Amino acid sequence: MTESSVQPALWPAPYASGAVEATVTVPGSKSVTNRGLVLAALAAEPGWLRRPLRSRDSLLMAEALRALGVRIEETVSSSSSASSAATADGTTTGEAWRVIPSGLHGPVTVDVGNAGTVMRFLPPVATLADGPVRFDGDPRSYERPLHSVIDALRVLGARIDDDNRGSLPLTVHGGGALEGGPVEIDASASSQFVSALLLSGARFNQGVEVRHVGATLPSLPHIRMTVDMLRAAGAQVDEPETGGEPNVWRVSSGALLGRDLTVEPDLSNAQPFLAAALVTGGRVTVPDWPVRTTQPGDALREIFTAMGGSCEFTETAEGTSLTFTGTGRIHGVDLDLSEVGELTPGIAAVAALADSPSTLRGVAHLRLHETDRLAALTKEINELGGDVTETADGLHIRPRPLHGGVFHTYEDHRMATAGSIIGLVVNGVEIENVGTTAKTLPDFPRMWTDMLAGAGA
Known part of the structure; x- marks a missing residue:
């Protein structure tokens, strides 16, 4: 229920x-929880998320990654910090998730609900899977823009079927890898378009260089969050904030580390x-x-x-x-x-x-x-x-x-x-x-x- x-x-x-x-x-941050889940799923070794958010959006992300083959084991710490109050569904903020990466695979259908982070962050992950990954969701999700992510992934070497809608539902035909490289996008509608490509970029053969060419870029703090979390996972990231080219972010190809992350x-x-x-x-x-x-x-x-x-x-x-x-x-x-x-x-x-x-x-x-x-x-x-x-x-x-x-x-x-x-x-x-x-x-x-x-x- x-x-x-x-x-x-x-x-x-x-x-x-x-x-x-x-x-x-x-409770814990949805933005940190869902980014942490993606990075842990793409890491070269197991990791922990402590005090993650258990909400519809974060559970949709966890279930999607499980469907792709990632193991996410849930435990509850008996010695958590003062923030271990029980919620109505019996979970606690003292909970910890053990994320054990494995080979990503299809065919599978992912339910994104109406979660922007799930519908935008996971298509790049799906390009790394062996087999097709279909994305579907709530009726409102069909109205939310995805064209920038879809078009960018195609430029980077992905095959995606969306009937030219630029939105859900769609199927990513994963080939087990993605070439990657430079790409231009318009992220005026959502900073999540930039974060989506950066989060998986270290796993692309050439990494990724994302150049924003739109008139505006909303919610910059969320991109800074993505960059900080990538660096904490061992990725090499160049960004405008640290002297890089304006509106350009680069993530080098390389292995990601498993982290022990406590969610704010x-x-x-x-x-x-x-x-x-x-x-x-x-x-x-x-x-x-x-x-x-x-x-x-x-x-x-x-x-x-x-x-x-x-x-x-x-x-x-x-x-x-x-x-x-x-x-x-x-x-x-x-x-x-x-x-x-x-x-x-x-x-x-x-x-x-x-x-x-x-x-x-x-x-x-x-x-x-x-x-x-x-x-x-x-x-x-x-x-x-x-x-x-x-x-x-x-x-x-x-x-x-x-x-x-x-x-x-x-x-x-x-x-x-x-x-x-x-x-x-x-x-x-x-x-x-x-x-x-x-x-x-x-x-x-x-x-x-x-x-x-x-x-x-």
Whole structure:
């Protein structure tokens, strides 16, 4: 039974009667977990992922790699760190996955669901398999662009059948190897196009040189994450950030090392909990917040401080925690979110409750995410009494008194958490299909109600 099937069709978003005071343990990063799984599967030796995220997206990645022949053994450590709270499905963040690489093979069908990382990261991996690998997924996955990855793999020597759609469903005819080399792509729609090629590049005969030729490049921190993780796995990577050619990344051919990787908490998934402190004038502490990270969610410290809160790091015996405190006032902002677009829904929700207008820019690519997030946010906030207009590359939000009503999610996890933020201070908000949060944040409803009870999560 899936997470969404056990949630009511309409979930009454809990209303906060006062300031939220809680400690919330956030599960592991989806972005780190899924990159770590791919790199471990392509390594020359076994590796570990400790405290991985167990969510729909990460389980789809694990099952896809298993179907291709990779062994992923799951264990639970009895001596894990303080972040070993049990989740509703019986897993714990003290869990560890042992990844044992083996020869990749087909024929096999991979279910990508609606996971961008799975549908984009795995076709390059499939070129290294012996035999055909078919990719299919949810109806929305057919609408999400893959043309840049498909076209690039063809240039690098792959044979792919997609009926010239540039999207799913498609079949990669793996030949056990890929020649690789230089390729130009337009990654304006998603930085995942660049990461997809880099993650498998060390296994290509000539490595890979990816040259971005588009007008914009969103979510650069995710490419930096990919580069950092490749280097930690022993790959040689040249990039613009370290003196390389602008918009060009090179990964040399070579073996990848098996790693013992501890997955950081997902800082983007910490957003609704920090927002709860901001909109209620409360205080929320998130354990194990990394002092240095490539996760885009780390920008929340600066963004939410500009919107009226404050944050501080606290060192404990168990590690570093971040405490965010709201003041009871919320300020409008003018922000370029091109590098942190995934944070837009939560920021828009907070901005709808502010004391002055906000402009969110640089996120035209959100129209191609799990849903058209700009259109969805505009419609749903306005139906609660808000005043939001779409711009060419974002949103303009003029705060208005809001009222209760149904907040539709369009099977988008970040729409569900955005509506929940509003529901904290607007009575009578009902979230349609809150179970969609299981995509990256298992058991969000319990975590949310526990936060309001001051019990943490």
